[in-house]
Amino acid sequence: MSGQSLLVPGEITPVRSVPGNIRRPEYVGKPAPTPYTGPEVQDADTIERMRIAGRIAAQAMAEAAKHIAPGVTTDELDRVAHEFMCDHGAYPSTLGYRGFPKSLCSSLNEVICHGIPDSTVLRDGDIVNLDVTAYINDVHGDNNATYLCGDVDEESRLLVERTEESLNRAVKAVRPGRQVNVIGRVIESYAKRFGYGVVRDFTGHGINASFHSGLIIPHYDSPHATTVMQPGMTFTIEPMLTLGTHDYDMWDDGWTVVTKDRKRTAQFEHTLVVTETGAEILTLP
Numbered sequence: 001m002s003g004q005s006l007l008v009p010g011e012i013t014p015v016r017s018v019p020g021n022i023r024r025p026e027y028v029g030k031p032a033p034t035p036y037t038g039p040e041v042q043d044a045d046t047i048e049r050m051r052i053a054g055r056i057a058a059q060a061m062a063e064a065a066k067h068i069a070p071g072v073t074t075d076e077l078d079r080v081a082h083e084f085m086c087d088h089g090a091y092p093s094t095l096g097y098r099g100f101p102k103s104l105c106s107s108l109n110e111v112i113c114h115g116i117p118d119s120t121v122l123r124d125g126d127i128v129n130l131d132v133t134a135y136i137n138d139v140h141g142d143n144n145a146t147y148l149c150g151d152v153d154e155e156s157r158l159l160v161e162r163t164e165e166s167l168n169r170a171v172k173a174v175r176p177g178r179q180v181n182v183i184g185r186v187i188e189s190y191a192k193r194f195g196y197g198v199v200r201d202f203t204g205h206g207i208n209a210s211f212h213s214g215l216i217i218p219h220y221d222s223p224h225a226t227t228v229m230q231p232g233m234t235f236t237i238e239p240m241l242t243l244g245t246h247d248y249d250m251w252d253d254g255w256t257v258v259t260k261d262r263k264r265t266a267q268f269e270h271t272l273v274v275t276e277t278g279a280e281i282l283t284l285p
Contacts, residue, residue, distance in 0.1 A: 004125060006262055007108055009251060010118035013075050015101055016082050018091055025135050025211065028096040036210035041232040046139060046208060047273050047282075050234060053090065054141030054271050054282035057134035060084040061143060062285050064104065064132070070124040070150050074106035077130065078117035085134050093133035093140050093211055100255065105131035105144070112240050112248055112257040112265045113202050124150035127160055129267050133211065140211050142236050143283035146266040155243065156264050159196070163241045163266040166190050170219075170237045171272060174229060174279035181225035184218040187239045199240035199265070201248065202257065206235045207271055229274045234282070238269030 018024070027033035042050070064081040082103035085092050092103030100116070107115035107129040108122070115129075122128060131144035146160045166187045173186045183204070191198050198220045206215030218225050219239040244263035250256065259265050272279045 004109070004123060006110060007120065009253065009256070010120040012101060012116060012118045016079070016095070016103060018086055018095070022086060022089060022091050023138070024091055025093060025097075027098070027211070032098055033211065036213040038209065038213075040206050040213060040215050040234070041230050042208050042234050042273070043232070047232065047234065049137040049139045050141055050208065050271065050273070050282050053134050053136050053139050054143065055285060056085060056088050056090045056136060057132050057141040057143050058283045058285040059088075060134060061104075061130050061132040061145065064130055065145070065147050068122060068128050068147050068149050070122055072122050074108070074115070074117040074120045074122070077106055078102045078104050081130070081132050090134040090136040093135045093142070094131075097211060105129075107131070107267070109264050110258045110262045112199055112242070112259060113267060114255040114257055116253060116255055122149045125152050126150070127152060127156050127264060127266060131267075131269065139209055140207050141283055142207055142211075142269065142271050144238060144267055144269040146268060159241060159243055159264060160266045162190070162194060162196070163239060164268045166239045166241060167237060167268040167270065170239065171270065171279050171281065174272065174274055176229050176231050176274055176276065178229050179225065180217055180227045180229060181222050183237055184225065185221040188220045191241050197242035197244055197246035199242065199246045199248070202240060204236040204238050204269070208234050231274050231276050233274045234271065236269055236271050238267060240265055240267040
């Protein structure tokens with residue numbers, strides 16, 4: 001794999017402003033969101049609104065990804081996504097969520113998830129995960145993907161490719177009447193073919209009017225994930241695969257999660273709704 005040096009925290013720029021006419025999620029300015037007590041199965045109106053939020057999130061991520069290149073800072077990627085969402089009337093869901101200071105998560109190389117955009121400069125050979133969530137019309141749409149920066153080594157490129165394939169296979173496994181642990185079973189069995197680690201402590205989640213509803217979607221075969229999928233249920237699938245261990249450390253910022261062995265990791269995510277026959281992806285650009 002790449003012999004690049006490990007990441008260190010950079011400088012974080014001031015919080016970006018959001019136009020006053022854009023509706024904020026209820027948790028902004030609070031230490032934590034109000035616990036969700038509503039249903040996991042959503043009505044047709046909510047799902048249609050989630051399609052809009054998901055589309056904006058996917059478009060914002062794609063726009064930021066266009067700027068991935070050696071020499072660009074992760075803060076610049078955050079600026080692009082932030083301005084795109086605001087220009088389309090959406091609030092960046094991560095901004096102010098439990099105090100998170102930015103409008104997307106940028107997780108490079110050994111960072112599993114929740115990296116904070118800052119002055120870190122992208123290098124040739126990096127792999128870059130962007131996690132973007134948009135809030136509009138009182139609902140959220142959440143997606144992420146891992147991108148290649150410049151000339152990336154074969155081991156890392158395959159990790160990225162196979163992580164995306166694990167998500168695709170998991171989406172195809174969604175069916176009403178099945179328990180959600182089928183999702184993790186499909187991901188883990190595929191990842192094991194290549195000796196990859198499957199992160200266990202960070203999962204997919206229910207999403208709707210709430211950013212995280214309380215429904216948990218593990219990416220490994222968990223005997224405890226017995227919730228039965230029903231038409232109209234909305235959640236994310238977001239496998240995180242590693243070149244080594246699934247164990248992790250957290251930086252002092254309380255957000256940035258890195259692999260304990262500092263080997264590389266990749267992630268892909270979609271928000272979806274369970275249909276009568278399978279799943280519809282809501283985060284398509």
